[in-house]
Amino acid sequence: MSRFVYTLIFYLALPLVVLRLLYRAWRAPAYARRWHERFGLSLPPFPASKSSGKAIWVHTVSVGESIAAAPLVKRLIAMYPKHQVVVTTMTPTGSEQVRKLYGDTVYHVYAPYDLPGAISRFLNHIKPELAVVMETELWPNTIAACHNRNIPVLLTNARLSERSARGYGRLGSLTRNMLQKLSFIAAQSEDDARRFTELGFPRARMQVTGTLKYDLVISDVLKQEGQTLREQWLTGRSQQARIFIAASTHPGEDEQILEAFKEIRRTLPDILLVLVPRHLERFDPVYGLLKNEGWQVSRRSTNDTVTPDTDVLLGDTMGELLRMYATADLAFVGGSLVEHGGHNPLEPAALGLPIVSGPHVFNFTEVTATMENAGALTTVHSSSELARHAQMIFTNEQAAQKAGSNALGVMNKNRGALDRQLMLAQALIS
Incomplete structure (x- = not known):
């Protein structure tokens, strides 16, 4: 042509x-x-x-x-x-x-x-x-x-x-x-x-x-903002409370995340899910999905209070993803349980988080392989695998710390x- x-x-x-x-x-x-x-x-x-x-x-x-x-x-x-x-x-x-x-x-x-x-x-x-x-x-x-x-x-x-x-x-x-x-x-x-x-x-x-993604440096200010939000969101919950973020999700992926979340909640009832759709035009439809399934939802865009009864915080604001990552104990990087090609796993890695991804990562093949080989990222193929891995991370502090440390090591090495x-x-x- x-x-x-x-x-x-x-x-x-x-x-x-x-x-x-x-x-x-x-x-x-x-x-x-x-x-x-x-x-x-x-x-x-x-x-x-x-x-x-x-x-x-x-x-x-x-x-x-x-x-x-x-x-x-x-x-x-x-x-x-x-x-x-x-x-x-x-x-x-x-x-x-x-x-x-x-x-x-x-x-x-x-x-x-x-x-x-x-x-x-x-x-x-x-x-x-x-x-x-x-x-x-x-x-x-x-x-x-x-x-x-x-x-x-x-x-x-x-x-x-x-x-x-x-x-x-x-x-x-x-x-x-x-x-x-x-x-x-x-x-x-x-x-x-x-x-x-x-x-x-x-x-x-x-x-x-x-x-360049390996050269990402997270400021101390942003880390502190994340910790402040974390303390607010977990107020009133038990010592076993953890935050699971599913970021940059796409159509057909939110449903799989929620299936995994149901399974996680059977043994760990005090987990808060932070769900962040990839595109702003999906914020309202995902909110509708959450309400239809009966979840107690708070919306970040309207500054809803996150209470001990909140199941899901919908991350429906722009430009806040890194701050939300900084609140979490485990990060799922979206676009990977559906055939979109994945998104950048190095953003949660720069915060020292354990990371989990689906298998469809052709946009980040080499980065994902490097992180997986270093023990910084785990690939899952279904909602049930995601649930099992999340349960392990939330109940095994040593494994969580090792995965997070490996993630930082990958960033520093490259x-x-x-x-x-x-x-x-x-x-x-x-």
């Missing part, structure tokens, strides 16, 4: 894109705000303190990528104080996470749709000296526009699963031409590098740097991607 054909299809599909945005806005009102930014229109000016006009653009997608990019973004802010660091996202949850991470220290807007006019208006406004794209957020027209303006593009923390590689491969010349316009790729692993090479990217312009990726960004800027 040529880029011309791709662009034509995108324009023809634009009414469907808008309808999808309307649908998501109906499910989650935050999608109804700031539409103009998605078309590169009416973008706010840079603050007066950044009058040099120099900018570095970092593109993330949603919450996970925003958190992963945070160490790199903060170092870029410190190293280039005269530059305006621009951080774009695609989702309201990502936008909220950027606000929580940086406040007013970065310029944040939604990334423009991959249409020539929208991209042109966006680039005319921010005039970046470098574009840093996180993981695999590849858009043909965006990359071509940067290439035509001599803006170097660094695909950093890059990962490419076998499934994604097959999808890109089916696009033939469109993928090949797009990849060749990238300036450099910082791949997470040798397998990722191999897949990019097989799709047509020159190996000479690629370096395996590891993943740090360093930040410095390697930062050096690549510096070289492209200069």
